[in-house]
Amino acid sequence: MLRFTDTLTGDKTEFVPRNAGRVSIYACGPTVYDVPHVGHARSALTYDVLRRYLRWRGFEVSLVQNITDIDDKIIKRAAERGTTEPDIARIYEADYDHEMTRLGVEPPDHRPHATEYVAEMVAFVDELMATGMAYVVEGNGVYFRASKLADYGALAHRSADELREGAGARVEIDERKEDPLDFVLWKAAKPGEPTWPSPWGPGRPGWHIECVAMSLDILGESFDIHGGGDDLAFPHHENERAEAVGAGKSFARYWVHNAMVNVDGEKMSKSLGNFTTLGTLLDNYDPRALRLLVLQTHYRKSMEINGPALDQALRGLERLDALARRMPDVDATGAVDAATAQTFADDVDDDLATPSGVALIFETARRANAALDSSNRALAASLVATVHALCGAFGLALEAGATETDAEIDALIAARQAARGARDFAEADRLRDEITALGIVVEDTPSGPIWRRA
RNA sequence: GCGUCGGUGCCCGAGUGGCCAAAGGGAGCGGCCUGCAAAGCCGUUGCGAAAGCUUCGUGGGUUCAAAUCCCACCCGGCGCUCCA
Numbered sequence: 001m002l003r004f005t006d007t008l009t010g011d012k013t014e015f016v017p018r019n020a021g022r023v024s025i026y027a028c029g030p031t032v033y034d035v036p037h038v039g040h041a042r043s044a045l046t047y048d049v050l051r052r053y054l055r056w057r058g059f060e061v062s063l064v065q066n067i068t069d070i071d072d073k074i075i076k077r078a079a080e081r082g083t084t085e086p087d088i089a090r091i092y093e094a095d096y097d098h099e100m101t102r103l104g105v106e107p108p109d110h111r112p113h114a115t116e117y118v119a120e121m122v123a124f125v126d127e128l129m130a131t132g133m134a135y136v137v138e139g140n141g142v143y144f145r146a147s148k149l150a151d152y153g154a155l156a157h158r159s160a161d162e163l164r165e166g167a168g169a170r171v172e173i174d175e176r177k178e179d180p181l182d183f184v185l186w187k188a189a190k191p192g193e194p195t196w197p198s199p200w201g202p203g204r205p206g207w208h209i210e211c212v213a214m215s216l217d218i219l220g221e222s223f224d225i226h227g228g229g230d231d232l233a234f235p236h237h238e239n240e241r242a243e244a245v246g247a248g249k250s251f252a253r254y255w256v257h258n259a260m261v262n263v264d265g266e267k268m269s270k271s272l273g274n275f276t277t278l279g280t281l282l283d284n285y286d287p288r289a290l291r292l293l294v295l296q297t298h299y300r301k302s303m304e305i306n307g308p309a310l311d312q313a314l315r316g317l318e319r320l321d322a323l324a325r326r327m328p329d330v331d332a333t334g335a336v337d338a339a340t341a342q343t344f345a346d347d348v349d350d351d352l353a354t355p356s357g358v359a360l361i362f363e364t365a366r367r368a369n370a371a372l373d374s375s376n377r378a379l380a381a382s383l384v385a386t387v388h389a390l391c392g393a394f395g396l397a398l399e400a401g402a403t404e405t406d407a408e409i410d411a412l413i414a415a416r417q418a419a420r421g422a423r424d425f426a427e428a429d430r431l432r433d434e435i436t437a438l439g440i441v442v443e444d445t446p447s448g449p450i451w452r453r454a
Numbered sequence: 455g456c457g458u459c460g461g462u463g464c465c466c467g468a469g470u471g472g473c474c475a476a477a478g479g480g481a482g483c484g485g486c487c488u489g490c491a492a493a494g495c496c497g498u499u500g501c502g503a504a505a506g507c508u509u510c511g512u513g514g515g516u517u518c519a520a521a522u523c524c525c526a527c528c529c530g531g532c533g534c535u536c537c538a
Contacts, residue, residue: 010458028538036538043538072536156533157457166456166534174535183535207536229538230459236536259459260532269537296467296479301460302531303467312466312480319479322493355468359478369494373487425489432491443492 002057002349004225005300007155007233007255012351015254017224022060025051026215026252028228028236029065029111032092033073036099037275038290038305039261039268043229045291046258046299048105049394050227050352056393057345064218065108066211067093069115070204075193085194086115099278103287104395110218114210118196121205121213124247125185125198133246134185137176141188142200144207146181149242153181155255156234183207183239207239216249226252230300231267233257259302267302276305288396289314295354295394316362320387321399323365325450326372327384328400332392334385340364344390354394361390401452409440413449416442 002015017023027047030040051061069089078085100107125142128134133149134142146152146160153163160181167180184206189195195202215223228237237255244251260267263274281290290305293313297303340360347356368383391398416431435442435451442451 007458030538031536040538046538068536153457158534162456163534181535230532231537233458234533234535239535258538260538262531265530267532267537271537292479293466298468301467308480309466315481316479319493326493353468355478359468362478366495370496373495420489423489429490441492444488445493 003351004254004256005351007230007237007257010157013254015224017059018222018253021058022062023054023225024219024223025061025063025225025227026211026219026223027063027065027108028211028226028232029067029108030092030096031068031071031073032089032096033071033077034092034270036096036278037268037270038278038281039229039275040096041099041103041278041281041290042261042294042303042305043258044100044105045103045294045395047227049291049295049354050225050256051106052395053348053352053354053393057349062110062219063108064110064112064215066214067096067111067113068208068210069093069113070194071114079192089115095279099282102282103278104291104397106395112210112214112218114205114214117210117213117217118205120217121209122186122196122198124209124213124243125200127247128185128243129199131247135178136200139188140176141184141203141206142186143177143182144185144239144242144246145178146183146242147179149246152242153234153238155238155241183235183242185209185243207243208236209240209243211240212243212249212251215252216244222250222253224252225254225256227256227258230257230259258299261305262302263304263306265304268305281305281310285310286314286317289317291394291396292317292358295358295396298355299352319362320365320391320396321401323368323384323387324398324400325452326369326445327381330381330384330388331400332385332388334388335382336386336389337364337382340383340386341389344393348393357390357394361387364390401450409435409438409451412438413442413451417449 003012004015005012025047027043030036047063047065051063054061067089070085074085074088078088081088125134128144129136129142132145134144136142152160156163158166164180186198186200187203187206188200189202189204193204195204215226226237226240233255241251262268263272263276266272266274268275289310290313293305293309294303296313344357344360347353347360350356364383365387368380368387371377371380371383388398412431412435416428416435419425419427419431432442439454440451441454442449
């Protein structure tokens with residue numbers, strides 16, 4: 001039975017999709033004003049894994065991830081660089097794409113841009129105006145009237161009054177609002193900023209109303225899962241929900257939030273300056289090591305991503321690759337071990353418990369190696385196929401190794417074999433040192449030596 | 455301050471009433487395999503020869519039984535209006 005922890009209820013609840021066999025997911029994407037960092041990677045990997053896993057479980061999955069390509073930060077960055085907002089957005093969206101590709105994150109089924117949905121957003125705000133859920137502050141824009149929504153604060157698990165008490169704890173309250181909880185839906189134009197026409201004068205979109213417009217347009221009302229980083233739960237998602245519910249629409253049926261990446265115990269963020277850019281990390285590590293590391297921690301638990309942690313994950317990954325290398329002709333298309341696959345599904349179904357799934361993968365790999373050691377090739381083939389398949393369910397592709405040939409290396413290996421045959425082990429070891437110096441690892445197996453790049 | 459999530463063995467990290475001295479990964483140690491390696495497998499890493507004893511932030515409590523439930527406290531993450 002599939003279950004997820006729903007942020008709205010705070011409970012782990014059975015997941016029943018809107019339409020049997022089909023799952024619709026809206027995952028909050030980046031605001032493209034800077035390069036992606038490791039925290040973005042965790043989020044992206046979480047929803048990539050969720051989608052792939054659900055697909056592996058037989059669901060047809062539709063994933064929407066937006067690109068927010070107009071907002072304050074983009075405007076600020078464009079001004080700093082002396083360029084235009086579309087330029088900034090284009091540059092960093094391309095960068096995001098590039099890193100996601102390297103990470104092995106599949107492109108979403110739909111990737112709407114905020115700037116493509118301005119007309120829909122205006123129409124949405126208009127609806128809210130018509131029902132009294134919103135009001136105009138002359139010269140500032142249109143605000144959502146939070147007091148009109150009975151359960152504003154539901155995602156934050158706070159009552160409106162509690163929220164009012166806490167309001168201003170970190171950010172100054174805009175005194176022009178009727179209520180501290182009200183938030184802007186449409187921002188009136190300021191000089192030099194990009195604007196779009198509206199019934200309330202030229203301006204631009206406010207609090208992530210693009211997510212509401214796009215999710216409802218593409219996925220429809222009552223779509224299944226709305227996901228994102230848990231720093232978005234309030235106010236970002238709270239406000240989205242308010243906008244949708246305020247307009248009388250059924251919004252997301254389940255809210256899923258992934259936890260943050262920490263650095264020395266603190267959240268990785270731009271403002272703290274403690275971030276590792278994703279590009280730098282991927283230049284130095286196998287992207288699969290990052291995926292495995294993320295899979296080994298439950299998505300709702302904050303985690304550290306640093307060199308030592310990645311090194312550990314890399315070592316584990318090497319074990320799996322080594323197994324794949326032992327049976328290079330077996331892949332995920334082979335007959336999988338049904339009992340293992342069932343256990344895997346039972347485990348992971350419980351709130352996307354990928355750490356349990358990974359544990360089972362390693363357990364299966366161990367059994368496969370043991371079967372190979374005792375020459376039980378039929379069992380081994382089934383287990384290796386299972387390892388490939390389960391890794392595949394998490395988007396982890398194992399590398400069965402070098403299919404490449406290299407005349408120089410082949411010659412050295414042949415020479416070493418000849419020396420070994422002649423029991424001239426001093427010469428054999430010298431040749432192996434020479435090969436090692438080229439960055440190659442040689443492994444002797446019952447069927448002869450194999451090599452790979454270290 | 456309020457809300458929320460968490461504090462587990464050498465490290466990372468699962469585990470939410472008994473099957474737990476506690477998955478899996480990493481690291482260490484011993485063994486097997488190998489000419490030697492690598493890879494792999496087996497065992498082992500709280501105390502004890504064993505029966506057993508003591509462990510899962512701290513202190514209480516509930517229960518026949520608690521890492522798991524309740525209360526208090528300490529510590530940490532995140533959020534409290536434009537951060538994934």
